[in-house]
Amino acid sequence: MLRHSAVAALRLGFAASARADLPSASVGEITAQGSGVGPRVGAARIVLTAPAIAFQGGREVGERFGDRAFVAGWAESPAGPGRVEIGGAEVGVGGAFALELARPATSGTRWTVEIRARFPDGAEVVRSVDLDRDGAAELLRDQVAAAVALSDDARFGREGRSSWGSIARRGDGPLLLRREVLRSGAGAVGERRSPRARGE
Numbered sequence: 001m002l003r004h005s006a007v008a009a010l011r012l013g014f015a016a017s018a019r020a021d022l023p024s025a026s027v028g029e030i031t032a033q034g035s036g037v038g039p040r041v042g043a044a045r046i047v048l049t050a051p052a053i054a055f056q057g058g059r060e061v062g063e064r065f066g067d068r069a070f071v072a073g074w075a076e077s078p079a080g081p082g083r084v085e086i087g088g089a090e091v092g093v094g095g096a097f098a099l100e101l102a103r104p105a106t107s108g109t110r111w112t113v114e115i116r117a118r119f120p121d122g123a124e125v126v127r128s129v130d131l132d133r134d135g136a137a138e139l140l141r142d143q144v145a146a147a148v149a150l151s152d153d154a155r156f157g158r159e160g161r162s163s164w165g166s167i168a169r170r171g172d173g174p175l176l177l178r179r180e181v182l183r184s185g186a187g188a189v190g191e192r193r194s195p196r197a198r199g200e
Helices: 136-149 152-156
Strands: 045-050 054-056 059-064 068-076 083-086 089-091 096-102 112-118 124-134 162-164 175-177 180-182 196-198
Touching: 045 112, 045 124, 059 068, 068 083, 068 112, 068 124, 083 096
Parallel strands: 059 124
Antiparallel strands: 045 068, 054 059, 068 096, 083 089, 083 112, 112 124, 162 196, 175 180
16 A cells, blocks of 8 residues: 555556466456646745735735834745745744734835745745735724723713713613613512713
């Protein structure tokens, strides 16, 4: 049985027969089983999981946040994982890499990152990504919107303001006051009440 072996053909050979009028062996049945899938990795390549890549004018364009960017992925080939370099410095372990980048002072108007991978069989692959899409403004806008939505005043009301709520016999109608939520249990009141609470 051959395991983890690439096989293109199968040939059977037998020793010569001691008698010329008889065959040296006879075959009743042969069964060959295997997979035609082949290696999982078809060619040497660099796979990027971050940043998200868009193709614009024949260039690979990725996202940055001001003078910062995050680059992650791996380098693979049929010969094995590659040794990865970004900006001339070796990064990653076992072909995988993930690191934060700071924009060099000499990058000018365009920030281009070169990712180079060298593989055990001598093959080399290079990918260049232009970090032209600045997502800092979008991120700041989302943070401001989230801060407003989650402010104490928006969630609980302003200090010094009065709050009213309705509590019925079955226990519905929660009353929100600053950081506390006042609820009544079923049967707590004999009829519907409208208590008032004032924030301190």
